[in-house]
Amino acid sequence: MTGVKRLTALTRAGVMESLQFRLGTAVTLFGNLIYLALVYFLWKAIYDSCGASEVNGMTFYDTMIYLILATAIFNFLEMFIIWDMSRAIQSGEIIMHLLKPMRYRKYTFWSYSGSHVISFFLTFIPTFIVVMLVTKGAIPIGLNCVFFVVSLVMALVINFNIEMLVAPICLYTESTWGINIVKETIVLLLSGATIPLAFFPESFRRVVEYMPFRAVYDIPLKILLKKDGTNSLEGLLPMLGIQLIWCIVLTIAGNLFWNHAVKRITVNGG
Amino acid sequence: MQKGTDLGAVGSVPTAPSQEEKSMANEVIVMKNVSKEFKVLNRHEGLKGSFQDLFSRDYKTVKAVNDVSLTVEKGEIIGYLGPNGAGKSTTIKMMTGVLEPSTGDIQVNGLVPYKDRTRNSENIGVVFGQRSQLWWNLPLIESFKLLRDIYMVPEKDYKDMLELYRSLVDIEPILHKPVRQMSLGQRTLSDILAAFLHNPGIVFLDEPTIGLDVSMKAKIRELIRGLNEVKETTVILTTHDMGDVDALCKRIIIIDEGKKIYDNDIDHLKTYFGSYRTLRMRLEDGSWDEQVIDEKKTDVMHVIQETQKKHKIKDIQLEEISTEEVIRKIYEGSKAS
16 A cells, blocks of 8 residues: 555656646647658658558558657657666766665656656647547547557556666766667667558568567557457457567566666666 | 575674674664775876777776774764765765675664665665755655655654654745755755655765855754754764864764774864864963963973963963864874875
């Protein structure tokens, strides 16, 4: 009972801290508009030059809905663990986090949870509603929304673990910027957040499907849009199963790597 | 895990169990022959040197703490002193568990801090210089509530603690102020309050009064003393301000270049280099005659009598040597040797 309270207390503080940055949310929304305008014209040109109304089984509208929602999920999932950790290590601030009576990974995850709650309600939900209104019902509403939320929570855990697997690298390399860019690019490309996976060459797509990145964007979106057979239980469960397996594998890997990395702080003093 | 518990037991093989247990109960920190070494890359000079460093395996070992043993008893306020770079912070980091000693044993509240860092954290409080553990954008009271939940402090204890804070300092003006809007003094005060909030057995204060004005310093000293008295909290205080030491510490430990060079009462410290006093006498022509008297060689009355033979003394001032001066002598003395 009290164990749960310490976690929700962290969420609550995160929510309050996020609400301090009202302007930040507005800027994010504005940035998204520009990005989506770019995406719109880019894909319009691609479809126009093809001459076909359907490319790789996706119409222009399918692609747009997919990418807009991917952007919304991106805003929801976005964490700054790599930046925050490297700054904390350089300034020595990390000591204060290590001296909390909670395991560091747990403490970090729940410290971020509040900002996820806020971005879910302030960027994801509004985007979702706008897409719904504009497309007049392209997003099916039903049980799929419930499964989507479950899938999204697992995507959050997977994304957290990817960050936690990358962030401690800056302990070894003392450079953050490059690592962050590499991680960002790999995740966004291989997860299908910038280009739907359907557009990947067949052989490449096969490889990508065995990677964890797909579980961050592609699977939740497929479930929400009822694509790839996720409207039946037989299609849905394997998808959620893949996510669950990645959750477990990456949590274990993240734990091991962090325990190794934290030694570097406690033995060498950071 | 098993190995760890064995190690802990080796240090305290009890010869007379009852005696040992009794003294153990009061010892909150035990350090035995603790050393800490860091491996540092030998950097070369110039552009060419910088390229060499890319591939260099040329490490040198720096001993930040060298064979330090000490015990701290419950309820003590200890002044942990030493010149810059002496190894004070390293020692404190080892006691809190964020650094692992290279050799030697440490026990804090019966735990080995670096092995049990999370559990150890439940029973210690920390204020590290200008670092803050408070939530920057939130009013102080929210940080308090959050710490209450994280440390799982019962509601009643939390309320009592806030009551105690109110009786010691005027916290109302800062309680609802976001931390980022606070002055350095208010923030330090807040951080100290935050460190004591879960009523830990030991609080580590690493240069808490750095950069504060005299009145804030006085306030903070009063607060630390008050909390120590009421809650019997053990306080390990590092500082360069001898005012802090004079106001708070009965016992001081001095380290330099990683070695412990002094560990005793503050009163004893003043006789460390012989008991010096400064005698000032105003003579018949109005001028002040100043003499530093080493009481091992002569005494004040004797000097006055001698002077009276030659001059008429109109006024006398007698000054004890200040802690600051003694400490300076110790620092400089250890450098010279």
